[in-house]
Amino acid sequence: xxxxxxxxxxxxxxxxxxxxxxxxxxxxxxxxxxxxxxxxxxxxxxxxxxxxxxxxxxxxxxxxxxxxxxxxxxxxxxxxxxxxxxxxxxxxxxxxxxxxxxxxxxxxxxxxxxxxxxxxxxxxxxxxxxxxxxxxxxxxxxxxxxxxxxxxxxxxxxxxxxxxxxxxxxxxxxxxxxxxxxxxxxxxxxxxxxxxxxxxxxxxxxxxxxxxxxxxxxxxxxxxxxxxxxxxxxxxxxxxxxxxxxxxxxxxxxxxxxxxxxxxxxxxxxxxxxxxxxxxxxxxxx
Amino acid sequence: xxxxxxxxxxxxxxxxxxxxxxxxxxxxxxxxxxxxxxxxxxxxxxxxxxxxxxxxxxxxxxxxxxxxxxxxxxxxxxxxxxxxxxxxxxxxxxxxxxxxxxxxxxxxxxxxxxxxxxxxxxxxxxxxxxxxxxxxxxxxxxxxxxxxxxxxxxxxxxxxxxxxxxxxxxxxxxxxxxxxxxxxxxxxxxxxxxxxxxxxxxxxxxxxxxxxxxxxxxxxxxxxxxxxxxxxxxxxxxxxxxxxxxxxxxxxxxxxxxxxxxxxxxxxxxxxxxxxxxxxxxxxxxxxxxxxxxxxxxxxxxxxxxxxxxxxxxxxxxxxxxxxxxxxxxxxx
Amino acid sequence: xxxxxxxxxxxxxxxxxxxxxxxxxxxxxxxxxxxxxxxxxxxxxxxxxxxxxxxxxxxxxxxxxxxxxxxxxxxxxxxxxxxxxxxxxxxxxxxxxxxxxxxxxxxxxxxxxxxxxxxxxxxxxxxxxxxxxxxxxxxxxxxxxxxxxxxxxxxxxxxxxxxxxxxxxxxxxxxxxxxxxxxxxxxxxxxxxxxxxxxxxxxxxxxxxxxxxxxxxxxxxxxxxxxxxxxxxxxxxxxxxxxxxxxxxxxx
Numbered sequence: 086x087x088x089x090x091x092x093x094x095x096x097x098x099x100x101x102x103x104x105x106x107x108x109x110x111x112x113x114x115x116x117x118x119x120x121x122x123x124x125x126x127x128x129x130x131x132x133x134x135x136x137x138x139x140x141x142x143x144x145x146x147x148x149x150x151x152x153x154x155x156x157x158x159x160x161x162x163x164x165x166x167x168x169x170x171x172x173x174x175x176x177x178x179x180x181x182x183x184x185x186x187x188x189x190x191x192x193x194x195x196x197x198x199x200x201x202x203x204x205x206x207x208x209x210x211x212x213x214x215x216x217x218x219x220x221x222x223x224x225x226x227x228x229x230x231x232x233x234x235x236x237x238x239x240x241x242x243x244x245x246x247x248x249x250x251x252x253x254x255x256x257x258x259x260x261x262x263x264x265x266x267x268x269x270x271x272x273x274x275x276x277x278x279x280x281x282x283x284x285x286x287x288x289x290x291x292x293x294x295x296x297x298x299x300x301x302x303x304x305x306x307x308x309x310x311x312x313x314x315x316x317x318x319x320x321x322x323x324x325x326x327x328x329x330x331x332x333x334x335x336x337x338x339x340x341x342x343x344x345x346x347x348x349x350x351x352x353x354x355x356x357x358x359x360x361x362x363x364x365x366x367x368x369x370x371x
Numbered sequence: 372x373x374x375x376x377x378x379x380x381x382x383x384x385x386x387x388x389x390x391x392x393x394x395x396x397x398x399x400x401x402x403x404x405x406x407x408x409x410x411x412x413x414x415x416x417x418x419x420x421x422x423x424x425x426x427x428x429x430x431x432x433x434x435x436x437x438x439x440x441x442x443x444x445x446x447x448x449x450x451x452x453x454x455x456x457x458x459x460x461x462x463x464x465x466x467x468x469x470x471x472x473x474x475x476x477x478x479x480x481x482x483x484x485x486x487x488x489x490x491x492x493x494x495x496x497x498x499x500x501x502x503x504x505x506x507x508x509x510x511x512x513x514x515x516x517x518x519x520x521x522x523x524x525x526x527x528x529x530x531x532x533x534x535x536x537x538x539x540x541x542x543x544x545x546x547x548x549x550x551x552x553x554x555x556x557x558x559x560x561x562x563x564x565x566x567x568x569x570x571x572x573x574x575x576x577x578x579x580x581x582x583x584x585x586x587x588x589x590x591x592x593x594x595x596x597x598x599x600x601x602x603x604x605x606x607x608x609x610x611x612x613x614x615x616x617x618x619x620x621x622x623x624x625x626x627x628x629x630x631x632x633x634x635x636x637x638x639x640x641x642x643x644x645x646x647x648x649x650x651x652x653x654x655x656x657x658x659x660x661x662x663x664x665x666x667x668x669x670x671x672x673x674x675x676x677x678x679x680x681x682x683x684x685x686x687x688x689x690x691x692x693x694x695x696x697x698x699x700x701x702x703x704x
Numbered sequence: 705x706x707x708x709x710x711x712x713x714x715x716x717x718x719x720x721x722x723x724x725x726x727x728x729x730x731x732x733x734x735x736x737x738x739x740x741x742x743x744x745x746x747x748x749x750x751x752x753x754x755x756x757x758x759x760x761x762x763x764x765x766x767x768x769x770x771x772x773x774x775x776x777x778x779x780x781x782x783x784x785x786x787x788x789x790x791x792x793x794x795x796x797x798x799x800x801x802x803x804x805x806x807x808x809x810x811x812x813x814x815x816x817x818x819x820x821x822x823x824x825x826x827x828x829x830x831x832x833x834x835x836x837x838x839x840x841x842x843x844x845x846x847x848x849x850x851x852x853x854x855x856x857x858x859x860x861x862x863x864x865x866x867x868x869x870x871x872x873x874x875x876x877x878x879x880x881x882x883x884x885x886x887x888x889x890x891x892x893x894x895x896x897x898x899x900x901x902x903x904x905x906x907x908x909x910x911x912x913x914x915x916x917x918x919x920x921x922x923x924x925x926x927x928x929x930x931x932x933x934x935x936x937x938x939x940x941x942x943x944x945x946x947x948x949x950x951x952x953x954x955x956x
Contacts, residue, residue: 168677182633186673
């Protein structure tokens, strides 16, 4: 029983990264009605950019992290202005397939540039653990939690207290009406996309520092993000955050059964949700 | 054997079919190098896979992205039946198909009640689960190592003539026969009232339901049928390569099938066939750029989906001044 | 033929329908009217299986159909159209109506193996579709894609799709909405002809001229309740109805 807090904590750390990625996904889907199956690649690229800035360029962690997030946000803006603009109003099939193609492209690009071997981002902290309240952890894991908490607070504040934030919420609910009221949809989409990409990149930078960086992490992240969104509902940010944390914790406890069971946990949860709360023909209209 | 009905294009297609059939039949003689026969056989397997996927994606409008799982389950079924019971191809073909169909039916109970991104992600997850099972259930599947030693059949006619299908040319003809039967069957289904219902489902699900058509039922039929043929393809593949492994569950296989469907033109039967042929030849032609293959292919898929979603069939129809989807008269290939 | 008994349903705490009961005969055109938000489309959704009621029963042709799936109800002979135009966008008009005719004609898988079965089914569908299209005046648009039709033509197409299913009764949800007076009058004539052909009709409409002209009976809903039912003349004079329409009165 002693180990429960530890597993809980570990789960929260990983879950935080899921939450950050899922929030961006939710924003893009809710706002632009595009299921972005390439979203996890922002996570991967954030990590690789951090690796590149630290190991190759030689920056310290903090400026490298900032530069990485910024670079990925730029990429996000570029993609939004080109591909995603074309995908607006497209059928779900089109956006799913196009973004899957994009995802494969980006993953193989990374594979080509950086190779398949896992890399490591140097940590800015002194090696060694911290022990508190019976939980053993490291500073970088605490950083992950702290950053996520800060992001959640900022996000809540921005969405509820700034004009842009309110515009986002309005557009979320009623796109045509929002356009009529004079909200600049294009700028809003670009901004939201950039922030979504940036959050995923941030998660990538920190988690890449805690664990490893490799090209395949993007695809996995996308899968996890969609699992979160399927569990928690794709129409609310809160759902994305809580869903992400929940998945992280569930996976953490899943490793008690077997280490390889970690990934299967998410799958099992999705199947269970479909059994007990399916979105059917009638579910849509009831 | 493939019945073409309908006044409009049948004449032209009928004439094109004859030389095509002739070429296909004498291919082993035309092609000197054994390797190209190998490519042809793999191509035939993918023809079945692409057409079966098109039933779901093109006709029903269901984006089932775990399709390779049915292929892989079929391959494993064939492997296990052969290695443990000595079942020859003739039996495993059907058994694999039925096994894959059964799994599809069970999965369908779960997944065919939802649409949209939930459906997509669940089918993707399903293939991943298949891979995890194949990887971890080492007692049965030998995990990562896979199951080798699945041999092609030996046909004994009246105890006098013996054909050993281990020869590539012989297996080519076998694959050609099986593929033709499968594609013809799927063609007939797609052009029957069952196919009409699938198209209706794709065009407007709510209206289809209101028109007295059991949408859940037709989706299930399509799901099960496409899985059946994917399973058959799995058996065909297993007996040819002689080896199955969890790799067969990888998403790259589904991506390949998707490209074939979109390249040739979804919602037709001819389209995926053409797409499969082209897309099997293309990677061979691009051997030089082997490293960049996936990048090029994914870029291709992206361009196709965004700019030419109707594929080659659509472009062809645009040039001949007619839009395929819109006419949709029965009898069009 | 169609009996609604004490239907009730609520959404998110709001009682959309409460205790609504009436019946519609096979020989009648029954119109369901009422101010916006009265629950008319919800009622249609419940009758045709797209929604489940919390209470009450729907009986059609003596059979209890409450909670049946929409396709089963359609096969039983009760077919509907939608308020927001629903068509098979990518198909031609002829093709769409052909698909409408296969209602209640199952085609099991084994039939695909029998040569000629598909052709037979196709010929039958084409024949029947041509008849329906002629009845609705859409024959000259048969080869056009559904999406290319004008709004009024699409509304007609919806009616054609409903008729193709060989119904005993059709429920039309605002068939005249968006039509100009000429089109609306023609629609009224068409509806009358359909009724004369033996198919019962239940209509949701806001176009009062049309309603008064074609209806044999009118049911008035307000805030989810039935407040009046009867022949058009009686309804016109009914004080409760006049009140519900903000004292404006219903003019023929």
